[in-house]
Amino acid sequence: MSQRLRIFLFIIISSIFNTVQGQVTFVIESLPNTTPEEDSIFICGSFNNWNTHDEHYLLHPQLNGNYSITLPADTGTIQFKFLRGGNWMKVETSERNEYLPNRVFTYGNGKTVYVKISNWQDLGGVKHFNYLILFLFAAAFYGLALLFLVYRIQKCNRSKFITFLISNIILLIALLGSVMYNITSLIWQSHIAMLGYVLFFTWGPTLFIYIGTLRLHKLPKKIFIHYSPTLFIALFAILRYINFKPLMFLSKEINLHLTLGSTIVLLLGIGVNIYYHIRTIKYLQLGQRANDDKRPIEVQLINIIFITSISALLLLCLNILFLTAELSWVVQVKFEIVLIILSFIIFAEFFYYWKFPEILRDRLVQHPINDASNLITQLTELMQVSKPFKNPELNIAELSDLLNTKPHILSKMINEHYNKNFRDFINEYRVKEFIAMSISEEYKNYTFLALAHEVGFNSKSTFNLVFKKNTGLSPRDYMKQKFNIIKDK
Template structure:
């Protein structure tokens, strides 16, 4: 019986089982050149560093993998980028012993993290534009928060404006992360970033339209139907399903199916939404908002051209290695953010500018009513008087009253009302009213509700403080 077992062991050693092993590289050094091919080499191929059968290929989720069959019971191996000067090393660029695998004849997967390459010596590429991207992400977050104040009573416009700038913040934070993660995770970020391409078009259209037409715009979720499909595709790619393995295959040159189908189709969809904006919007906006909308539109057009040029370069291998494809796209796409920040810094009411030029009917009649209410009824004595209350007394709309004051008196509502209060204060003071009342007491009588408001309004109308004014009289 013992002889039988010994014979069986000898037969197993003489005829080792063939096992199938999938080697999966799930992490690479950050400085790994994108154009370099990575090979596995070992005892199974006489340490050939450029064996085409041992070339690792990119998977749907960005990892690199190769499947090999082995008959040897013990395998030693390493990874290189095509020659022994580019062999893998340790974290401190030190020599590492050969990796070892025991072949038990089963199908197995081995997951590897490559820490360094001998020729790179621990070098790390750093893109200083990452600081700029981070700054744009912060500015986008500021605009996101401000949107709740700018469009406080316009919920639809508020949601569109906030969503657009929230997406911009995510986009630029992702761009920052791209420069600090390893190449495998860079692919993951690319896959997730491609989802934003499908949100880009409808969000740009909704933003341009809601600002151009100065109206609340219902969001049609049909616009975002392709986005949900791409989210599903991205999830399946990150799960590394074999059904999507063709996404990593090349169509022509360096252009992959994934880039063609997702990036290409997403940009075509964005083109459609920009064309829809041209035909749906009459573009009658005037003033600074007019130029802001033109800036957004032209920036999107130029960015689309850059993406299509990148796809062309990939297809016809204009570059001998893969360039940093979207670097200047991100720089250009940040331009409208700067325009918004500067505009809001100079004028917090920038987006409140009316986009429609309208004629005031019965302007003479309204001016006559306004004069009677202010001079005879002296409605400005009401400390809580506001534009809605005055418009109600005149039997008109608040925005019409505001336009009337701007066009005929070149004043806003507050300055117009305060000018009456200041003039009556001066008239009352000159007839001796200040002998019985203090400055503040008389200010309250003519309609001011605080000392600071009175002082500011008085100086704005007379270029002097109350005491300076009456001393000079």
């Protein structure tokens, strides 16, 4: 290589190096919660004669949601400020919405300057309150109560409990995430949105596994493979959070609400969710084809969950279509309505699991009933193993449904074989269970009233009357005489 060429390349490389070294990048890492999503953010200062609407000094969002701009190399000291929409009435102010002196920067080596904006002059810290988040927060609280309710259901099918837990925790995170999205800053909203993308990809697979487990009473095979798209999106979210350079093109804005990256993720997510909703339909058809399916309550809950989920998905598809078309008069930018619809799954579960906890229990293997002796055997087995009498709302129709028989047949058999009506028959089992639990080491710290509620009595007065009817003594006197057990009522 000739001497002249070497000198020429050295001069070019040195020039580029010096230019890059002299540049400065300003990164806004914190914005006020009041910042409107649709407003552009500009930097203006002595370097552009304080032009507030200079398109060359418009900040652009990074992959991780921070806003940044790189100023060309220069020397000396500059003064500058940030403002929204190119309007001096929307300039940055202090936390107390007071005037701020100009920011100052002195050029030297190339560097990145991180900036926090405390307030905007026109907003003064006031943010419009979204009342929908009150409903979402209430639904999340209701969901927590549901988790405790199901946890207390005895002899739950392990597979059903696991899938219930996973699906409801995901829904709870989505609800609480939406609440946080509405009360935090624009930059943190972008971080929460990344979590939303990941949850979006768990929606369809989790519905498929949850409903499948309720129908089959066991986990479907190879469940982890269903979450492979979720892992892919989780990796994308991590790369986006660290501003992975090769993916910067995905931050290109398509319109006011969508970037190229968010559009691709939403479309892929819709595809994944539609696929799994279609696959879930086979579990709904399973109950229609199976002649031995005698659990209509379970089928009702499954249908409610599926219909609610497919309705929310269709609304989400319409919402994204409106976002793409920029139909601002019908658009729901933050998708709260979709989550409100999904939250009705929590309310439905609470009702059904509270009133019919046997949905989550192991199904008793049933055989055709040909005569009264078979029915008596099955009834005895059911009462001793599944203990449906612990449900305070148990009635003859529900019990006959568990035994694959008709209510009038079961009622007649109880009357003729046990010489009791249905209520006395059930209460006798409750009293026996109360006595067994009272002398058990596991329940030694329970009061009599707490044990009465555990076995299915819903009031103290009813419990005392039934107990005395069956034993001739009050609960306190009976336990003291027979077992020398004394407890507070």
